[in-house]
Each structure stands twice: as C-alpha cells, then as structure tokens.
Amino acid sequence: xxxxxxxxxxxxxxxxxxxxxxxxxxxxxxxxxxxxxxxxxxxxxxxxxxxxxxxxxxxxxxxxxxxxxxxxxxxxxxxxxxxxxxxxxxxxxxxxxxxxxxxxxxxxxxxxxxxxxxxxxxxxxxxxxxxxxxxxxxxxxxxxxxxxxxxxxxxxxxxxxxxxxxxxxxxxxxxxxxxxxxxxxxxxxxxxxxxxxxxxxxxxxxxxxxxxxxxxxxxxxxxxxxxxxxxxxxxxxxxxxxxxxxxxxxxxxxxxxxxxxxxxxxxxxxxxxxxxxxxxxxxxxxxxxxxxxxxxxxxxxxxxxxxxxxxxxxxxxxxxxxxxxxxxxxxxxxxxxxxxxxxxxxxxxxxxxxxxxxxxxxxxxxxx
Numbered sequence: 540x541x542x543x544x545x546x547x548x549x550x551x552x553x554x555x556x557x558x559x560x561x562x563x564x565x566x567x568x569x570x571x572x573x574x575x576x577x578x579x580x581x582x583x584x585x586x587x588x589x590x591x592x593x594x595x596x597x598x599x600x601x602x603x604x605x606x607x608x609x610x611x612x613x614x615x616x617x618x619x620x621x622x623x624x625x626x627x628x629x630x631x632x633x634x635x636x637x638x639x640x641x642x643x644x645x646x647x648x649x650x651x652x653x654x655x656x657x658x659x660x661x662x663x664x665x666x667x668x669x670x671x672x673x674x675x676x677x678x679x680x681x682x683x684x685x686x687x688x689x690x691x692x693x694x695x696x697x698x699x700x701x702x703x704x705x706x707x708x709x710x711x712x713x714x715x716x717x718x719x720x721x722x723x724x725x726x727x728x729x730x731x732x733x734x735x736x737x738x739x740x741x742x743x744x745x746x747x748x749x750x751x752x753x754x755x756x757x758x759x760x761x762x763x764x765x766x767x768x769x770x771x772x773x774x775x776x777x778x779x780x781x782x783x784x785x786x787x788x789x790x791x792x793x794x795x796x797x798x799x800x801x802x803x804x805x806x807x808x809x810x811x812x813x814x815x816x817x818x819x820x821x822x823x824x825x826x827x828x829x830x831x832x833x834x835x836x837x838x839x840x841x842x843x844x845x846x847x848x849x850x851x852x853x854x855x856x857x858x859x860x861x862x863x864x865x866x867x868x869x870x871x872x873x874x875x876x877x878x879x880x881x882x883x884x885x886x887x888x889x890x891x892x893x894x895x896x897x898x899x900x901x902x903x904x905x906x907x
Contacts, residue, residue, distance in 0.1 A: 547661065548686070550733065551589050553578040560696070561610055562735050564688055565593055566681070568658025573601035575679060575688055576735045580613035587617055596621045601648070601656065603663070604629040605690030606676050607636040611735050616641055628656070630667055633675035650677055666727075668692065668720035670839065672709050678724070685730040692720055693744045694737040702744065705737070706751045712810040713840060718752055721745070760904070761791040763807040766817035767798050767826035773851035773883050778817045780889045781849065784896040798828040809837040813903050814846035815896075816866070818858045825850075825858035833865055842870050845903045848877035849892065851884065874899045 547567040554560045563576040563586070572594065578586035590596060596618065602625050604612045615637060619627065626648040629637060634647050652667040664680040671691045679688040687693075691709070695702035710717050724745060733739040762785050766778045778794060785792045793811070797804040808814060816833065818825040836844075848863045850856070859877035866873050878895050880888045 548681070548684070549593050550739070551578075551586070551593065553582045553586055553589075555579065555582070558696075560737055562733065562737075563590075564733065565590070565599075566658060566661055566663070567594070568661040570657075570659030571600040572598060573603055573656065573658060573663065574599050574618070575603045576605055576611050576690075577602075577614035577618060579610050583614045583617050586614050587621070597624075599625050600658075601626045601628055603650075603656075603679065604633055604637070605678060605688065605735055606673055607633040607640070608673055611690075612637065612640075619645060630669070630675045630677050632669070633677070636675055655682075666723055668716070668723060670713055670716040671720060672713055674839070678720075680727050680729075685728050687724065687727065687729045687732045689724075689732050689734045691735060692717065692724075693732045693740065693748055694734045695740055695744060695747075696737045699747060701737075702747055703751055706748065708806070711751075712806070712837065714752060715840075717748070721749055721752065759789050759791050760812040761810070762793070762813045762815065763804075763811035764792060764794045764815040764817070765797050765804050765808060765829065765832055766794075767796070767819075767829040773880070774817050774819045774849075776884050776889070777849050777851060777878075777880070777892060778815070780884075780892050781815050781817075781847075781896050784893045785900065788897065788900045790900060797832045798826070801828070801832070804832050805835045808832060808835070809841060812844070813900070814844060814871070815849065816846060816862055817849045818862060819850055820852040820854065820856050820858035823855065823857045825862050829862065830865070833862065833869065836869050836871065838869060843872045845872045845874060845899070847874045847896070847899050849879065850877070851880050851882060853882055856881075874902065 549565045551563045552560050561578050566573045599622055602618055627645040628648040628650050630650050650665045654665050656663040662682045666678040666680055668676055668678055676690050678690050694705045729742045732744050764778050764781055782792050782794045793807045795804045795807055818829040848859055850859050856879045859879045863873050863877050878892055
C-alpha cells in the first residue's frame with residue numbers, strides 16, 4: 540500500500556499475517572530522494588515491487604535506516620544490490636550492524652545527532668535516540684512540514700489502548716531511554732508523527748506516551764519472581780512465601796513459572812525493578828529452564844538489578860550457588876547468600892524466608 544502523506548512524501552506499508560504494519564517513507568526533494576526504512580526480509584519482493592511503482596530505485600540517493608533490526612532493515616541487501624551508489628545512512632551503531640549483516644562494505648554515511656540532510660526544499664534533521672529496544676535507534680524531523688519519522692517510538696494501531704499495549708510490550712523496559720527521547724522530541728514543533736510500525740498520528744501521541752511514562756513513575760516498585768516447576772512443589776512453596784511478603788510490602792509482583800511461559804518470563808524479568816530466581820537442585824544443577832531465562836537478561840538495561848536466589852534441595856543444593864554466581868557474572872546485584880531449605884519448608888523456614896525477603900526489599904527501597 541502506498542499513501543501520500545504530505546508534500547513529496549509517500550508512505551509504503553507492508554502488513555504481515557499477524558496484523559503488524561511496517562512502514563517506510565519515500566521523500567523526494569528538489570535535488571535528492573531518500574528512502575527511510577524498508578520491510579521485513581520475507582516481504583522483500585513485495586516491498587521492492589511497491590517501491591518500484593512509485594519511483595525508480597536507481598534514482599534514490601539515500602537509504603536511511605532509523606533502526607537496523609530485521610523488521611526495519613530486512614530489505615537493505617536487495618536495495619543496495621539494486622542501487623549501490625546510494626548513500627546508506629544510519630547511526631554509528633546502525634552502520635556497524637548493517638555491515639555485519641551484509642558482510643560487505645557499503646557507501647556509508649554516519650548519522651550525526653542534529654545534522655541535517657538537505658534534499659532540496661526538504662530538510663531531514665537527525666535526532667539520535669538510542670536504545671528504544673535496540674541500541675542504534677534514531678528519528679528524523681522534517682522541518683518544513685513539521686513531520687516526525689519516529690522509528691520505533693510513538694507506535695499505535697488506532698486506539699490509545701493499542702499505543703499503551705505497544706509501549707508496555709516493547710518500550711517499558713527501556714523507559715529511561717524513552718524519557719530522554721521524549722524530552723528531545725518536545726523541543727521540536729511537531730504536527731504529525733509517522734512511526735516505522737503501525738499508523739501515523741497527530742502530535743497528541745507525544746502527550747499520550749508521556750502519560751504512559753508518568754503512570755509508570757507513580758506506580759510502586761515491581762518484582763518478578765521466576766521459578767521452574769518442580770516434582771514435589773517444595774520450591775513452589777518458597778516462591779509463594781516471597782510473593783506474599785512482597786505484596787504485603789506494597790511491591791507490584793508477578794509470579795511466573797518459566798517452564799510454562801518463557802516469553803512472558805523474559806519480558807517480566809527485563810522490566811522489573813527487583814528479581815527473585817528459584818530452582819531446586821537436580822543432578823547438582825539448576826533446572827535448565829531457569830538458566831535459560833537468566834541467560835536472556837538484558838545486560839544493557841538491567842545492570843546491577845537487585846535480586847535474590849532461593850530454592851529447595853535434597854542433597855548439596857548446588858543450584859543455588861550456581862545461579863547466584865551466574866547472576867553475578869551477568870552483573871546483577873545478588874542480595875546476601877542464597878536462601879535454601881532441605882526438602883519441604885517448615886513454618887520456621889517460611890518465617891525466615893519472609894524476614895530474608897523483607898530485608899531485601901528494605902535494602903532495595905533504601906538504595907532507590
């Protein structure tokens with residue numbers, strides 16, 4: 540689908556089987572033409588066909604990528620093969636990614652923050668906004684028409700609820716970077732916003748995203764308690780004690796069996812303010828599912844996140860030390876020594892775990 544969105548700007552959209560819409564923008568100035576973003580690689584042929592209906596690809600002067608993941612830059616290789624003379628513009632991190640993906644040099648142009656690409660009557664101001672769920676993200680501000688090509692920020696699918704769903708699912712764990720991007724954007728005089736996914740919006744979407752961030756600021760600290768299913772359920776008794784204690788202390792708590800819902804466990808882990816990992820010891824190791832989850836910690840944004848390690852065991856309890864050491868290698872802040880019990884936790888064990896959890900929460904809140 541091609542849509543004229545203002546002046547000499549045409550939007551080209553691709554929709555996948557799940558209803559996700561990926562956008563690119565062809566901008567034709569008096570002197571030069573730029574294509575911003577592309578489409579997922581599985582839609583390369585369709586995208587090239589739609590783009591060719593609008594312009595001769597060989598006449599495009601700039602291929603600009605606000606983001607170089609497989610969704611936004613999936614057709615980069617085909618575009619460059621069709622037009623190797625075009626300048627390939629992305630952030631420094633983005634260019635590094637592209638060259639590694641393509642495994643060959645490109646006619647590169649590093650996007651510098653606040654620099655302007657003059658297409659002739661149309662000016663593209665570069666706004667570097669990193670880590671909006673990928674290290675290399677940026678936006679483009681078209682000064683003459685006051686349009687913002689916002690990349691992965693300000694995405695919505697029609698309703699305000701859809702915008703919040705996207706924010707909670709994709710950007711909440713990067714909220715500090717989203718706040719920084721929002722402050723940058725608020726200095727611009729924006730009339731319309733066009734993201735690389737979903738639908739375009741008027742400037743109200745900026746205030747809407749600010750309300751999501753404000754709502755996050757006002758809420759209590761959050762915790763994710765992640766455990767692996769056990770044969771006897773003794774470790775499960777421990778995590779329920781931690782959950783009850785955290786809720787009594789006013790912590791927003793999610794209790795997740797990672798063996799049942801891996802994706803949810805990863806998202807919860809990477810968005811929580813504090814963490815609890817629980818596993819029994821099986822053959823002198825932790826349950827594989829819990830180690831898989833720990834290996835997926837976002838080491839950019841979760842550095843020094845406070846966490847505790849707990850579990851029930853029958854012999855040596857090696858899983859507890861193994862998990863704690865791995866978390867330390869991942870640069871998380873492990874509280875005290877792991878809390879372990881032999882087989883079924885007694886009432887005394889649960890009371891001691893309650894006190895252990897309370898000390899942990901008090902320490903976290905004191906530091907915050």
